[in-house]
Amino acid sequence: MQQVGLEFQAGIVARAREAEPVEAGYAGYQLIRNVLAAYASGTSFCVVHDERRPDLREGWFDVMKAVRSAEMRTRCKVMTWQELAGLAGVGLREFLEGKYGIVGVE
Numbered sequence: 589m590q591q592v593g594l595e596f597q598a599g600i601v602a603r604a605r606e607a608e609p610v611e612a613g614y615a616g617y618q619l620i621r622n623v624l625a626a627y628a629s630g631t632s633f634c635v636v637h638d639e640r641r642p643d644l645r646e647g648w649f650d651v652m653k654a655v656r657s658a659e660m661r662t663r664c665k666v667m668t669w670q671e672l673a674g675l676a677g678v679g680l681r682e683f684l685e686g687k688y689g690i691v692g693v694e
Contacts, residue, residue, distance in 0.1 A: 619651045623664055632663040638690065639668040
């Protein structure tokens with residue numbers, strides 16, 4: 589099962605690198621857009637990402653550095669699928685492990 593997880597991780601990293609924009613722009617535009625939407629609507633926003641992709645967490649913190657309002661920063665959250673899987677029911681945990689190699693942490 590560990591080998592499946594490593595192969596999956598290598599695949600998602602390779603696909604992420606291929607999907608990087610060739611032209612200059614905002615690397616975290618989706619995160620920026622969603623933080624702005626949460627700000628405009630007075631709601632919270634949570635990013636859920638795979639802990640095997642530290643580049644996603646770094647991208648999140650790059651966006652958070654630009655949020656000046658402390659109140660808004662507290663409404664923005666981040667967690668990993670592995671953290672979420674640790675809280676999920678048996679069925680979801682089995683699905684995440686079988687399909688994506690995600691094992692929950694407790």
